[in-house]
Amino acid sequence: MGRHTGPVCRLCRREGMKLFLKGSRCDTPKCAVDRRDGVPGMHQFRRGKASEYAIRLREKQKVKRYYGIYEKQFRKYFAEAARKAGNTGDALMSLLERRLDNVVTRLGFAHSRPQARQFIRHGHILINGRKLDIPSYMVRPGDVIQVKNREHSQRLAVSNLGTNVMPVPEWLDRISTDPPEGRVSRLPAVQDVALPVTPQLIVELLSR
Missing domain, CATH: 3.10.290.10 (RNA-binding S4 domain)
Structure with missing residues (x-):
């Protein structure tokens, strides 16, 4: 997701939250997440309950879009985090924050x-x-x-x-x-991440 040439407000609507891809504009009444309910697309009414896989996938996509990185880059960060001692999810978020x-x-x-x-x-x-x-x-x-x-x-x-x-x-x-x-002043911890995310779900997805 390094360079997205389409309307970025659709990305926020798809994740159901503000990713602040337009900076301070996201705090104004023009924010698409506040103005329009539901995910983008004409067939949203047909979408049922999300599967366990879908829940974990959305968590990964949310992080990728928030930090603006591609899938290949994200996999490299995950591989580096997996090599570190301690919790892999916390190490992943720390790397992205840095x-x-x-x-x-x-x-x-x-x-x-x-x-x-x-x-x-x-x-x-x-x-x-x-x-x-x-x-x-x-x-x-x-x-x-x-x-x-x-x-x-x-x-x-x-x-x-x-x-x-x-x-x-x-x-x-x-x-x-x-x-x-x-x-x-120090390395970031998982509690320093502004994005509400559950790193463990991403670890479960990429460890399959």
Whole structure:
């Protein structure tokens, strides 16, 4: 799901919840989830009770669409999480939270993850003082994420910060400097994930 060219509001309606794929617009009366009931499609009235497989599949699709990644990428993250000690589901969500595009969004420098990916690709973000244009970069504790000291970059970030109402998670620190910057204080835990998800269902699906 790295690049979806269709109407993204259909994705939120399919999952039955706000995935904030349009940033702050999702908190306005224009949100399709609030305005229209049911999943998209003309035959929704024929859909019966979801099977056990369907429940687990929807949980996986929800996470993929929220973070904006493809199936192949998702499988790689799952394989890496399975190699780690401890709970595989918690490790999976921690890896996804550490993506740079997600961190830029959670710090408020961008309204949504698609915007954050474009922000990073265009060279507006510095990691530990060096330009990095890879949205999938995995941040580490101690990393400093800074907006490039350039008028255009700062204007974009400050504009987003001024209208962003989402709280900064506890594992990140946003520093009010010029240019704006944030710091990774620790690795994220499953309780730091803003998306209501049950990782164990995803593990059960991919372990079949």
